[in-house]
Amino acid sequence: MANVTNNRPLSPHLQIYKFIPTMAMSIVHRITGGALYFGTLLVAAWLISAASGEEYFNWINWLFGSIIGQLVLFGYTWALIHHLLGGLRHIMWDLGYGFEKEFSTMLAKANLVASIVLTVLVWAVVLIVR
Amino acid sequence: MDMRTPLGKVRGLGSAKSGTEHFWRVRTTSIALVPLLVFYIVFLIIYAGKPYAEVVGALANPFVATINALTIVASIVHMRLGMEEIIQDYIHSEGMKIALLILNAFFSFLIGGLCLLAALKIAFAG
Numbered sequence: 001m002a003n004v005t006n007n008r009p010l011s012p013h014l015q016i017y018k019f020i021p022t023m024a025m026s027i028v029h030r031i032t033g034g035a036l037y038f039g040t041l042l043v044a045a046w047l048i049s050a051a052s053g054e055e056y057f058n059w060i061n062w063l064f065g066s067i068i069g070q071l072v073l074f075g076y077t078w079a080l081i082h083h084l085l086g087g088l089r090h091i092m093w094d095l096g097y098g099f100e101k102e103f104s105t106m107l108a109k110a111n112l113v114a115s116i117v118l119t120v121l122v123w124a125v126v127l128i129v130r
Numbered sequence: 131m132d133m134r135t136p137l138g139k140v141r142g143l144g145s146a147k148s149g150t151e152h153f154w155r156v157r158t159t160s161i162a163l164v165p166l167l168v169f170y171i172v173f174l175i176i177y178a179g180k181p182y183a184e185v186v187g188a189l190a191n192p193f194v195a196t197i198n199a200l201t202i203v204a205s206i207v208h209m210r211l212g213m214e215e216i217i218q219d220y221i222h223s224e225g226m227k228i229a230l231l232i233l234n235a236f237f238s239f240l241i242g243g244l245c246l247l248a249a250l251k252i253a254f255a256g
Contacts, residue, residue, distance in 0.1 A: 030216065033209075033212045033216075034212075034213070034216060036209065037209045037212065037213050040205065040206075040209060040241055040245075041241065043245065044241050044244055044245050044248075047198075047244075047245050047248040047249060047252075048244055048245070048248045050182070050185060050186055050189060050248065050252055051247070051248035051249075051251040051252050052248075054182040054183075057182045057185070057186075058182065061179070065179065077171075080167065080171075084163075084164065084167060087160045087163075087164070088164070090160070091157070091160070091161065094157060122171060122175060125175050126174075126175050126178050126179075129175065129176065130178065130179050
């Protein structure tokens with residue numbers, strides 16, 4: 001028997017719609033979540049090295065302190081802050097607020113800007129304190 | 131017209147039989163993680179690049195150790211649930227989906243177990 005579902009009309013998908021800020025921040029929220037999933041390995045490596053002794057800890061510190069390590073950690077910081085701010089938007093929506101078009105678009109843009117500003121701020125403070 | 135039976139209504143589990151458990155756990159862990167991660171970030175700002183003895187000493191503090199353990203548990207549960215959602219959304223072949231869901235659970239519990247063990251070792255044994 002022929003697959004009857006093949007001929008059914010499809011609903012419009014991603015490429016039909018104009019790419020708007022709320023859509024962009026929706027998928028970025030998921031991508032940062034996925035990145036944080038694997039980024040947990042960084043936290044695990046750091047904690048385990050701290051529990052294993054000075055030699056391991058210094059090695060991980062050296063690794064994290066290298067150029068590539070610093071770049072990865074900078075990206076990890078941004079992903080964490082972006083996902084955290086995105087999560088706050090989701091809590092607001094879960095409570096039933098903030099669905100207005102202009103407001104949610106503004107908030108999507110603010111999420112991106114604030115995540116970058118806060119990430120730079122965190123790193124600036126780290127570098128100054130050190 | 132409401133077609134649900136009175137018992138079904140009281141249980142509130144819907145057709146998936148697990149109700150809003152998944153949704154609810156994602157939300158409770160996310161709310162918990164907001165203050166926990168703010169603390170964690172501040173801690174890392176203070177101790178990034180500091181010598182071993184100082185960092186381990188700080189992590190062994192009972193208050194910090196408690197926050198550390200709570201953050202690990204909430205993060206691991208949250209990330210497992212999040213990845214579950216991603217797998218269920220994008221992986222359509224049943225076998226692959228189940229394999230990845232199992233792998234996701236194993237990975238999360240392994241990383242979570244290792245982190246928790248490390249945090250407790252630092253707290254109790256230094």
